[in-house]
Amino acid sequence: MKVIKTAFAVTALAAAMAPGLGMAQTELQFGHVGNPGSLFDASATEFAKRANERLGDDYEVEVYGSSQLGGDSSMMQKLKLGQLTFTLPSTVMSSVVDEFGLFEMPYLIKGREHMKRVIEEVLEPELYPLVEEEGYKILAVWENGFRQITNNVRPINTPEDLDGLKLRTPKGKWRVRMFEEYGANPSPMALSEVFTALQTGTMDGQENPLVQIYSQKFQEVQDYLSLTGHVYTPAYVVVSRSHWEELPEEVREVLEETAQEVQDFVYETAARQDEELLGEMEAAGMEVNEADKQAFIDASGPVYELFGEEVEGGSDLIDRVLELGKGE
Template sequence: MTRCSAAVAALALWLTPGAGMAQTELQFGHVGNPGSLFSQSADEFAKRANERLGDDYEVVVYGSSQLGSDTSMLQKVKLGQVTFTLPSTVMSSVVPQFGVFEMPYLVSDREHMARIAEEVVKPMLYPLAEEQGYKIIGIWENGFRQITNNVRPINVPADLDGIKLRTPKGKWRVRMFEEYGADPSPMALSEVFTALQTGTMDGQENPLVQIYSQKFQEVQDYLSITNHVYTPAYVTVSANHWQQLPADVREVLESTAEELQGYVYEIAAAQDEELLGEMEAAGMEINEADQQAFVDASGPIYDAFAEEVEGGRELIDSALELAE
């Protein structure tokens, strides 16, 4: 098959209606389980978009890693085999500058993140994503991340010493936890429950809603509130294949993704409050970590990012300047 015919075949798959369906199916793949913020966000996006798209197109959501890991779905999006995906940390493995969101305690709250989205992500990071073949049409949320494990409560970085900690794929998260003294290993989200259950990993770090929806509270004893990183999530499509959709369809999808940002922030904040009680009821021991101790230990990772990533210092400074 020639490169041209392969591209045509991929586009045909991207825009072909499913069997027995009247509409063209626009697949939205993500790694979140039912009840997760990813699931709620993508389902609400599909509901709102489908109300406006008419009879020719339909957004269909495939969660729980049905279409693959974050990394594989990004590749499928680029090839035109999946329409949308919702990467978070993994974007830093595609565009190094997205690693700015791996910097601990960079984002102070969701209002700060909203300003960063408008003044840093869109003008500075969107174009870099397009250079790699991706178009971002919305900025949603993965959330403020916390640490769970089966060894001890984590109060200060020294408590992480020797703990085998699962992280998402992204070198800065790994380096951050190495700096704190842990033994971090990247792993696909779909593999984490078994790794925790069998002891292959002692712990992991994720937002509360991801922890709860993945049922990690069933195989973890300690939950430490560190808020060490805030991770956005990006509604991502293929820069090339996106242009093959009709202009009115693109407008509906892009405006719906944009307008959903406020909804995502609202339900995320509510879930952060509610889920602590659910975790405690599940038998987890919960502690508030000494966040200043983590901040104090984070200088080297900022310095390394600024030195190793082109434009890294400017990205850090631009984001921090937007804090109030």
């Protein structure tokens, strides 16, 4: 059986019989920005393995990491064009639907169990439909993780230590707003460009979950790691709504069920990596410090207020998520 590798993964669903070759196998491409060893890489690879065991001979999920198919924004466009089947955006979702800026609010999500309740009571009933209005569909919510700050200037203990620091952020306005409020000089930049920016001094620092920091090898070009845990970022398994509907129902069922089943694997892997990688960072020569999180929380009020003012229903969303986190 011949596997036809095609950029137009979903629109090739009606592949015809080729003389002497039998039915072509349709490749379902899964693109993401994570490098080998990242949580994104582990998550997408596990999804592909499980899905392919159930799909049979006509369809196969193939994973393309390390921004091979573009950055997050580019891959979201490719979904709509039918050039890609799945992608795994995180922060960029707030550029698609304003309400997803909720997950850019500092210290909002307390932990993974809290996030599960938020998925069930806020994301699925209220935010999923907003995504579908934009032409996308979320199959499952995985994880990017709790974000920490690295830089080459000084340890970050309080927001004051960020004053004037040239800090790379993902492409989402609320992360920029937050770090401006803390006194830094934030600049959005694609993940694939960050290593060089840090190495050359174009950027003093960046913020990411530990597993992204390590898999991107930022420890090779950064001196300080400050454990701020300022934002927990989910990651979303996203498809194009219209192209998704072109897949056979039984194929869609396998893919959606598998994406949701993989969530537990993602959370378990993320928790283990968080524990293991701190030692790896220190062994690489980074100076690690625990930041004063309360000082950051105290400085975060204006960001919450802006979200409430600029996003319809934003204050109510924040209040409900905070209520779901009580006791964590």
